[in-house]
Amino acid sequence: xxxxxxxxxxxxxxxxxxxxxxxxxxxxxxxxxxxxxxxxxxxxxxxxxxxxxxxxxxxxxxxxxxxxxxxxxxxxxxxxxxxxxxxxxxxxxxxxxxxxxxxxxxxxxxxxxxxxxxxxxxxxxxxxxxxxxxxxxxxxxxxxxxxxxxxxxxxxxxxxxxxxxxxxxxxxxxxxxxxxxxxxxxxxxxxxxxxxxxxxxxxxxxxxxxxxxxxxxxxxxxxxxxxxxxxxxxxxxxxxxxxxxxxxxxxxxxxxxxxxxxxxxxxxxxxxxxxxxxxxxxxxxxxxxxxxxxxxxxxxxxxxxxxxxxxxxxxxxxxxxxxxxxxxxxxxxxxxxxxxxxxxxxxxxxxxxxxxxxxxxxxxxxxxxxxxxxxxxxxxxxxxxxxxxxxxxxxxxxxxxxxxxxxxxxxxxxxxxxxxxxxxxxxxxxxxxxxxxxxxxxxxxxxxxxxxxxxxxxxxxxxxxxxxxxxxxxxxxxxxxxxxxxxxxxxxxxxxxxx
Numbered sequence: 001x002x003x004x005x006x007x008x009x010x011x012x013x014x015x016x017x018x019x020x021x022x023x024x025x026x027x028x029x030x031x032x033x034x035x036x037x038x039x040x041x042x043x044x045x046x047x048x049x050x051x052x053x054x055x056x057x058x059x060x061x062x063x064x065x066x067x068x069x070x071x072x073x074x075x076x077x078x079x080x081x082x083x084x085x086x087x088x089x090x091x092x093x094x095x096x097x098x099x100x101x102x103x104x105x106x107x108x109x110x111x112x113x114x115x116x117x118x119x120x121x122x123x124x125x126x127x128x129x130x131x132x133x134x135x136x137x138x139x140x141x142x143x144x145x146x147x148x149x150x151x152x153x154x155x156x157x158x159x160x161x162x163x164x165x166x167x168x169x170x171x172x173x174x175x176x177x178x179x180x181x182x183x184x185x186x187x188x189x190x191x192x193x194x195x196x197x198x199x200x201x202x203x204x205x206x207x208x209x210x211x212x213x214x215x216x217x218x219x220x221x222x223x224x225x226x227x228x229x230x231x232x233x234x235x236x237x238x239x240x241x242x243x244x245x246x247x248x249x250x251x252x253x254x255x256x257x258x259x260x261x262x263x264x265x266x267x268x269x270x271x272x273x274x275x276x277x278x279x280x281x282x283x284x285x286x287x288x289x290x291x292x293x294x295x296x297x298x299x300x301x302x303x304x305x306x307x308x309x310x311x312x313x314x315x316x317x318x319x320x321x322x323x324x325x326x327x328x329x330x331x332x333x334x335x336x337x338x339x340x341x342x343x344x345x346x347x348x349x350x351x352x353x354x355x356x357x358x359x360x361x362x363x364x365x366x367x368x369x370x371x372x373x374x375x376x377x378x379x380x381x382x383x384x385x386x387x388x389x390x391x392x393x394x395x396x397x398x399x400x401x402x403x404x405x406x407x408x409x410x411x412x413x414x415x416x417x418x419x420x421x422x423x424x425x426x427x428x429x430x431x432x433x434x435x436x437x438x439x440x441x442x443x444x445x446x447x448x449x450x451x452x453x454x455x456x457x458x459x460x461x462x463x464x465x466x467x468x469x470x471x472x473x474x475x476x477x478x479x480x481x482x483x484x485x486x487x488x489x490x491x492x493x494x495x496x497x498x499x
Contacts, residue, residue, distance in 0.1 A: 026381040029064040029073055039066030046474035049364035052076065053394040062378045070097075071386045073377070076394040078401055080378050082425040084388070085433030089375050091117070094434045097370040097387045100238055101218045105245040111290035113298070113367065117434075124291065128438045132187060132268045132295060138442055140266075141187050142340060145446060148183045149453055150497075156458065157498060160488050167461060173483035176307045177208060177300070179450065184299035188292055189255045190265030207251055211297045213244045218476040252289040268295070299439060301477055302362035306429075306447050308484055309360040310353060311454065312470070313408050315462050315486045320410060321455065324349050328456050337497055338452045340445060346452060351410035353448050357396075357429035359408060364393035364478050366431050392428050393478075401426050457494050461487040 034040050052074050055063055061077035084093060094117035102114040112124040160168040181204055182193045193200050259269040276283040314321040327348045332338050369388045397405040430437040463485055472478035
């Protein structure tokens with residue numbers, strides 16, 4: 001055993017020397033001191049986005065790290081984002097690094113979120129943007145969003161009914177999570193969940209747990225991805241990820257089988273199944289399940305997170321809440337429920353959503369890219385097969401871009417005559433470049449509509465004597481560590497809506 005460990009160490013040391021000599025000729029971005037073989041793995045302490053921000057203050061807006069055999073470059077500036085994700089550089093940066101999570105959960109990296117740049121990825125992207133997320137398809141699913149929002153309002157009204165006109169303590173996280181889950185599952189599969197049926201509730205809870213587990217796994221920089229020799233000594237992490245992948249696959253297969261048995265459903269899956277009959281080799285069950293997972297996982301997790309952070313900020317800043325309510329009453333009135341077409345005339349409400357995404361992006365570190373050839377960023381060499389990470393959280397709080405960056409100020413998006421389009425490479429919660437999230441339109445629609453509805457239909461206050469915890473959890477997505485508890489009271493419009 002001793003000789004095996006010694007041999008392994010010598011092999012790794014030789015690999016390190018080879019790697020060092022190979023990259024020494026490059027003008028790499030600055031880097032903190034590192035250990036032989038392991039590199040900077042010992043420095044990884046969550047939350048990673050705040051750690052990277054701290055490094056950027058010492059080493060500059062672009063710096064490099066080495067995780068075992070892999071080179072990592074971290075970008076923390078808007079100007080470098082623009083340089084990296086326009087023109088030829090964007091093509092070079094369109095691949096994804098294939099780690100353990102992508103292999104074991106994302107069907108060996110063949111889903112739209114993990115597939116390498118090429119014909120397969122372009123086709124998956126086209127399916128997402130035309131079958132579900134185009135304006136035409138989103139408009140066709142308007143009735144789904146309307147029905148699910150009314151279900152949410154009915155649930156909240158029922159929970160506050162016993163207060164006899166007073167305030168009731170509510171936990172918003174499950175309400176928002178159920179809303180986003182029901183909405184995206186109906187769009188993707190045509191199946192309806194309302195949360196009262198015990199079996200359906202168990203299914204919904206299982207899916208949400210799996211999505212949460214995947215987010216944590218994907219956000220973990222596991223040493224086994226960079227030091228493969230560690231797998232020889234047992235890998236509980238890999239076994240856990242593999243179990244999560246099997247459970248998610250079983251859940252998706254169950255929904256797919258239901259869609260096959262009910263051909264009357266109008267959904268993304270029903271369209272894909274018709275295409276499967278024409279091209280069975282390409283539109284396999286695995287391809288369809290990969291599309292289902294990408295849309296459902298991203299559409300439920302991130303949307304619910306942004307909504308909870310938005311409501312948290314409104315409760316914490318009652319003056320912002322009141323200004324948003326007055327805008328709605330002025331433009332929409334007090335007799336009808338806000339509609340999706342009304343969003344265009346509610347600029348302050350849109351600003352509240354933008355400011356929430358700035359301070360609390362659902363994904364503080366954008367999903368990593370991998371260079372397909374050598375490029376330059378910020379005057380530095382970035383060699384082929386380097387993992388490139390964009391720290392959106394740091395860019396969103398850059399004092400060179402934002403006045404009082406730590407303050408929640410929705411009005412910043414209308415000051416000086418600037419609209420949100422002014423912040424193309426400065427506000428990037430949905431990513432950037434060719435691999436920007438295809439669900440941008442859907443995400444903005446549903447978040448703004450739901451938020452406006454909650455403001456219009458209920459009064460909200462913080463729980464007396466409780467401080468609102470603004471800390472976020474670790475992982476690929478940034479949930480609130482402490483789910484939002486708030487005092488809720490129906491407004492007069494609710495009686496008209498329920499009637």
